[in-house]
Amino acid sequence: MVIWTAFNTLPHWHRKMVLILGILTMMLAAWPSKHPEATRVAALPEAQLNPPPAPRAEPQVERPRLKTRSVRVRRGDNMGVIFQRLGLDTAELHEIDQLAAAEPLRRIKPGDELTFKLTPAGQLHSLDYPHSLEQTLRVNRTEEGFDARHLKIDLDTRDAVAHGEIRSSFWNAAVDAGMDETQIMALATLFGWDIDFAQDLQPGDHFTVIYEEKFRDDEKVAAGDILAAEFVNQGERYRAVLGPDGNYYTPEGKAMRKSFLRAPVNFRYISSNFNPRRLHPVTGKVRPHNGIDYVAPVGTPIMASGSGTVVAAGYNPFNGNYVFIRHDSTYVTKYLHLSKRTVNKGERVKQGETIGLLGGTGRVTGPHLHYEFLVAGVHKNPRTVTLPKADALSGRELARFRAVSATLLARLERPDEPRLAMNGERP
Ligand SMILES: [Zn+2]
Known part of the structure; x- marks a missing residue:
């Protein structure tokens, strides 16, 4: 009552002010109680905040808002x-x-x-x-x-199939087939003991790959292993299936990994993978030629095609910088015209290890790697020579491998059908 009397005695604008303040107070009181707290956390540097008011005696389930x-x-x-x-x-x-x-x-x-x-x-x-x-x-x-x-984190694994035919290059065909860089390199590595990806590919060669994809909440987060793959090179078919030990095997259970890589240069450095006529860079004649020439940019890493010991590493006016590797009592490989040698005589090297960089030293008209493959002292074509027998699965391991590989090999036969697998359905 007293308040009301006092209110009425106030000047008009004062009364208005008090009314507005009153309404504001009521609005604040009606505001959901948790909201201001959250706003405060966002608005002020946390270190300056006073400890929050002690939580009211509500049921224990009510946790402080994080x-x-x-x-x-x-x-x-x-x-x-x-x-x-x-x-x-x-x-x-x-x-x-x-x-x-x-x-x-x-x-x-x-x-x-x-x-x-x-x-x-x-x-x-x-x-x-x-x-x-x-x-x-x-x-x-x-x-x-x-x-x-x-x-x-639980990831879903699903299978997917990629199929491609080479028109301009293997790389483009694989990208068009939906493969990423890691998978493309994995595929080339997988067949790198059988196919010279740097020089032996031809338009019309084709491949089919069954691989895993990892999903997190229906979002693809990674490509997984290649489970099985087929590569048809110049009409010849090569197939590989992931074995129980993580290595790849032919359908017959023979290891894909062999004692020699077909090419000592990664195909990615070769400007054109199609090289139907191999001219000697000096004589201009197609043959005879004691080796194979790989044309790639100066500085391209050159790999040891097999494990062995460096028996010569030096320079002369014909070979330029050269490295010779003896692999066992039968096999020797030679690498000529290097811009740089990265190994020394007497050193042990592993298959795939860089032994030097491609160059144009010695008697050449342009930079290239001249690669020779000798079997018992006789020059052979490294891409057609019969190589030492590869390791193979046997006994129970082979039986287990056959059981798993049968389904995958069947799917390689009909690459266009397993599209269903991409939608998450497994056969
Ligand atoms: Zn040559």
Whole structure:
């Protein structure tokens, strides 16, 4: 009553003011109680906040509202920088860093994503870091300090089929077939003991690949292993299936890996994979020629086609820089005209190891690798020579391999049908 009397005695504009204030107060009171808290966390640097009001005596299920902050790692970031950016206590980061399981946090890289959950007071509640394709590191605040553990991310594996025919290049055909760089290289490696990808491919060659794809929540996150593949090169068919030991085998169970690679140069460095007439760069004659010439840019890495010992590495006016490798009592390979030798006489080398760089040293008209393959002292064509027998599966291993490979080989026969597999249906 007294208030009402006082109100009426106020000047008109005062009365208006009091009314507006009253309405504002009522609106604030009616506002959902949790909202202002969340807004505050977002609006103020957390360190300046007072401790939040003690939670009202509500049922225990009501947890303090956590704020989620996603952080994409930028160039130059480390966890310390990120903690500071979020206004988090770096002393706590030091505490977390003591946990062995939290080690991946030292290896964050630009583009990685971290998810922080912060308490209403802006303190770290938990931190998720998916540090590998299939594992997330989770750091949690507990009563006794921080706790770090690795959670497995479940990935779906589905099969897919790619089929391509070579028109301009193997690379283009594989890209058109939907394969990524890793898969293309894997396919070339897989058949690299049988086919010279640098020079022996022809238009019309074709291939079929059955491979795995990894999905996370229906999103494709990675390409998996090649399960089986077929490559038809100049009418000759080669097939390979992933074996139980992680190596590839022919349908008969013979290892794809052999003692010699068909080409000592990765096909990616060869400007044209089609080279029907192999002219000697000096004489201009097609044959006779003691070796094979690979034309590629100066500096292209040259690989040892097989494991062995370097028996000669030097320079003379004809060979330029050269490297000879003895593989056993029968086989010797020679690599000429290098711009640089990267191995020395007497050194052991492994198959695929770089022994030098392609160049134009010695008697040449242009840069190329001249490659020779000698069997018991006689020059042979490395792409047609019969090579030492490969390892093979036998007994129970072979039976197990046959059982698994039958389905895959059947699917290679009809590459256009298994489209269904791409929709997640397995046969
Ligand atoms: Zn030559």
